[in-house]
Amino acid sequence: MNSSVLLSGVPHPKVLDALGKLSKKIDLSRGEMRSLMKKIMTGDLSVAQVAAIIIALRVKGETVEEIVGAVEIMRELVTEVNLGSDEIVDLCGTGGDGASTFNISTAAMFVVAGAGLKVAKHGGRAVSSASGSADLLEGFGVNINLSSIEVRDCVESTGIGFMFAPNHHPAMKHVAPVRRDLGVRTIFNVLGPLTNPARAKRQLMGIFDKGLLRPLAEVLKTLGSEHVLLVHSENGLDEIALDGKTFFAELKEGKITEGIITPENFGCDGSVSGDSLESIKIENLEQSKNLVLESLSSNPGNAQRIVALNSAAALYVGGAAPTLKEGFVKAMETIKSGVAREKLDNFVKYTSTIQKN
Template identity: 45%
Template sequence: MVKGILDKILNNKHLSEEEAKDLMDNIMDARFTQSQISAILVGLRMKRETPEELTGFVKSMREHAKKIKTRHSIVVDTCGTGGDGLKTFNISTASAFVVAGAGIPVAKHGNRSVSSSSGSADVLERLGFNINLNTQAIEDCLNHIGIAFLFAPLLHPSMKNVALTRRELGIRTFFNILGPLTNPAGVDNQVIGVFDKSIMPTLAEVIKNLNPKHIYLVHGAGGMDELSLEGPNYVIEIRGNKSREFFLDPEQYNFQKVSSSEFVVKNSEESAKRIIKILRGEKSFDKDIVVLNAAIAIMASDYTSDFKEAIMMAKDSIDSKLALSKFETLKTYTNTL
């Protein structure tokens, strides 16, 4: 099989969705050597992956993940692609607690840092959370507390078959952008920060093939893979197989314009300190950017269609200490297991 697939890829021919899924099934099931996987990844990168190919890959990765079951009809994720290189504090992780504090269940998918100063797993460990939970414990957190952290390496065991190859190649592959689409809780309501604006239309086509409830792809002013306070942010909104593009300007919602450099941290310790201050309600630009990003996640939940109301919900979650309560309850529970 692998020779035929490689010949097709190297001759710049595209795979069907079914061929792509079959290919990924074989990779996930360790039926290829590391050299063969390397050739496939490089060939696809040079050819440029199509939405149909990426859709097949996602479907296979979802099938191979450990499943997280939930009693909630709507669950939100704030996991982004990472890779913007700006080394900001963990905005999407802080936003997850704010969304949960607003009464919307959150299954926060995440991993350790690859290119940032602090991955979501790194900062949560620094904050004292136990992130190494089994599926039952994760389900308990999600169902009873309303928020859970889904540590990717524990829930995607088949990804170990490509870990060495990815590390040795040292280049971006499609795996870097597909992580947010493989949440083991099967979330259909998301905000996904994207490091590269140019890949957003392709990613949107993949998402439409998956027929989600409501997803926002965002690329922030200044190159952030979050909504930024630096200027208008590029957004693609997807509902089912329909999408629309627009720009979201924070200044229209009374946020002060702030450079993305304001949010840079050196390590997970600095990020953790900032998150604690935000959840305690201290007024700052950090709080503003978390409110902005939590608001669009609230919009993705379909709790409201009014962005101003979503902003107020995010602010209330922090000011009422409900976000802090979710943080403390989850932290305590994970350390009793």
């Protein structure tokens, strides 16, 4: 603990000032948030102080400038993966939607890679869900503990790289216990998707709260993203919905548009098999693995459909398809041909040859 910040348990005056403002629901400037975030992420604050700050931010409501300031510090402290190209796409979500669905975006990355794009996915273990992306990949036999250079080589060899969050955000150790003990959504739920270690500028990003779509699009615009589609379905998923409406904010060429998409926008009819949401829910890792394999098989069903819809959107933002409809056609071709499943198998095989750290 830094003694210049904590004197006999008394926080630094700047921390007190920030807490005072937040308690009065006064927004912090980008610079103030950067300063505060740096103290949090370097372990200069006590657990109680960190908890007070992130809860005060949650109660007040985080602004675009506050989130930008926080992301900038997170990006400064990240262990980067240099892929030597901006031609990569990320599929990610904030989580926290409480729906307990299988790992849709993780399954979709095999489709997207199979269709020819390079994917750099950033993820971790489950916190509140039954299976996180890291848990799922390990369940298939993937070695997730790769160095930055090994991730780079993996992308070059397989078209896919998985960046296990704890390996690339060591500073998160200072807030992990607080987040776990609080057990509520905080600013850190949105910081993960905004701090991809490979600096992906093209993303399909699922958001747990419809009200965050526009603000996070503004954040990404400020930070220099190229093409991002942020989505939240009307049934609460941080994914593109299997049926019904999905609300979106799209950042493209510096402009932000908002609207609603449905399966019809993908050239897909609105009918699904049985209870659409219940059919993609899971209770454990094995169920998630089974649905992922089902989604990558040639057998039609709700799992395949939702993965294809989300893959289509990723192909669109990644530049592999000019429209969502063409993205959906390409996604279905990649699935039905078996190429997506081959990508999964090749990814498992390649990473398993790397000695575990």
